[in-house]
Amino acid sequence: MSCTKEIADIAVIGSGPGGALTAALLSEAGKKVVLIDKGPHLPLTSCEPFTIDEMTQKYSFGGITVAMGKPPVSYIEGSSVGGGSEVNSGLYHRTPENLVAKWVDEFQIKDLSYEDLVPIFNKNEEDLTISYVPAGNLPKASLKLHEGAHKLGWNSIEVPRWFKYESDGSGIKQSMTETFIPRALKNGAQLISDTQVNKISPHTDEWHLAGSKKNGTDSIPFELLAKKIFICAGAIATPVLLKRSGLSRLAGKKFHMHPSIKIVAKFPEQVNHFRMGVPVHQVKEFSPRYSMGCSISSPPYLSLAMMDVQGGQAIVDSHWSNMAIYYAMTTGGCGVINPLPLFKAPLVKFRFTASELNDILDAMVDLAKCLFAAGATEIYPSVQNSRQIKNMDEMVGLRHELEANQLNLMTIHLFSSCPMGENRKNTVVNSYGALHDHDGIYVNDSSIIPTALGVNPQGTVMALARRNVEYFLRGNK
Numbered sequence: 001m002s003c004t005k006e007i008a009d010i011a012v013i014g015s016g017p018g019g020a021l022t023a024a025l026l027s028e029a030g031k032k033v034v035l036i037d038k039g040p041h042l043p044l045t046s047c048e049p050f051t052i053d054e055m056t057q058k059y060s061f062g063g064i065t066v067a068m069g070k071p072p073v074s075y076i077e078g079s080s081v082g083g084g085s086e087v088n089s090g091l092y093h094r095t096p097e098n099l100v101a102k103w104v105d106e107f108q109i110k111d112l113s114y115e116d117l118v119p120i121f122n123k124n125e126e127d128l129t130i131s132y133v134p135a136g137n138l139p140k141a142s143l144k145l146h147e148g149a150h151k152l153g154w155n156s157i158e159v160p161r162w163f164k165y166e167s168d169g170s171g172i173k174q175s176m177t178e179t180f181i182p183r184a185l186k187n188g189a190q191l192i193s194d195t196q197v198n199k200i201s202p203h204t205d206e207w208h209l210a211g212s213k214k215n216g217t218d219s220i221p222f223e224l225l226a227k228k229i230f231i232c233a234g235a236i237a238t239p240v241l242l243k244r245s246g247l248s249r250l251a252g253k254k255f256h257m258h259p260s261i262k263i264v265a266k267f268p269e270q271v272n273h274f275r276m277g278v279p280v281h282q283v284k285e286f287s288p289r290y291s292m293g294c295s296i297s298s299p300p301y302l303s304l305a306m307m308d309v310q311g312g313q314a315i316v317d318s319h320w321s322n323m324a325i326y327y328a329m330t331t332g333g334c335g336v337i338n339p340l341p342l343f344k345a346p347l348v349k350f351r352f353t354a355s356e357l358n359d360i361l362d363a364m365v366d367l368a369k370c371l372f373a374a375g376a377t378e379i380y381p382s383v384q385n386s387r388q389i390k391n392m393d394e395m396v397g398l399r400h401e402l403e404a405n406q407l408n409l410m411t412i413h414l415f416s417s418c419p420m421g422e423n424r425k426n427t428v429v430n431s432y433g434a435l436h437d438h439d440g441i442y443v444n445d446s447s448i449i450p451t452a453l454g455v456n457p458q459g460t461v462m463a464l465a466r467r468n469v470e471y472f473l474r475g476n477k
Helices: 017-028 052-058 097-107 114-128 140-152 180-186 237-244 299-305 312-322 354-373 392-401 458-473
Strands: 007-013 033-036 073-075 156-158 161-165 171-173 190-192 195-203 206-215 218-231 260-266 281-283 290-294 323-330 334-338 347-351 378-381 409-411 441-443
Touching (some): 007 017, 017 033, 017 458, 033 180, 033 218, 114 458, 140 281, 299 312, 323 354, 378 392
Antiparallel strands (some): 195 206, 260 323, 260 409
């Protein structure tokens, strides 16, 4: 596709939860929309969920990406049309009410209150079929976490998902390729997949997008002119694009995530099977400092989680049906994102204070306490040179032995690299996502979330995206 003749009303870069919703609402309003994504356009059924094949097909760099630091944090991003919605568990939370007031004060966000967001939540929840697992179909591994919390008197909840369930618990995840992308295409949006936008620059009264498009094993140049641009490429790629284009000094200067540490637990009874499904319970007793949950626990994921355990693969081979992976998710730390010349991937760094590292260690100990209360006979924390832990005395001993660089941390939740608001000292876009000092460019993805949430972020991403698009469609800049 060339920029020589065709001019789009609006180019939307990135088709994850923010971009897909943006493209759908704009096209339904009669705008000429071009939706661009760096990944391939694949259906949910292109591979088995939560497998090595899925990582190869639908993750950025096959899931091998890391934020450098002490300790480093591995992070995972979706990299197909639909973004992270195609690969994540689909757990849904509304934005914590107390955070909205904090954001308004600290970032000077106009016209934002929790009450304003409620009707927006309602619209998105209807569109995404936010649902609870039908009675009798809750995964046993998930129930184990809930059982342990109940015995300790801790607050534990079942989290709904954007999932269309059948009565037997089966169904279809309502990812972007199942919901908003078909809506956009139905209303005339053009989808261009396998296409990377590397730079944006002004061109008379439009914006010029330049990059490359995959053509078999090769790449060919890509160009497009657009009157307006919505950048929805995600918390890493969005600030990188803005920086490479010379459009924002503060993009990527600070970003947040949910650093998480995992524990594999073994129980005397079966808690796992090949079709276990997505665990849905979370322990919120210590929120927002940290939360706990149960992770995908298929045999390949168990093998990865046990890599630092001597003889770990043999344990998985023999006992995987009695094992499951659990996590403790924190909100601490702060990072920076910088593009590197001649490299596709940016340099991502993340740092913790001593207090924030203590939160991670405390979260790991409390997660162990919950699992032992649930009946676990042994656990394997996700640390370098991990070993079998059989009781809380051993767990506390390990906690005091550990150095920060021994922690194996990971996350799938990234945000806050282009915060929204009117405070020019700490924001990249205004209260409705318009890029400061540049007309016609908007950011509408997880980048604009001002701080770490403490809950799964997609509900917030899509609520803010809908709010901002509706404001734009009312004729505002």
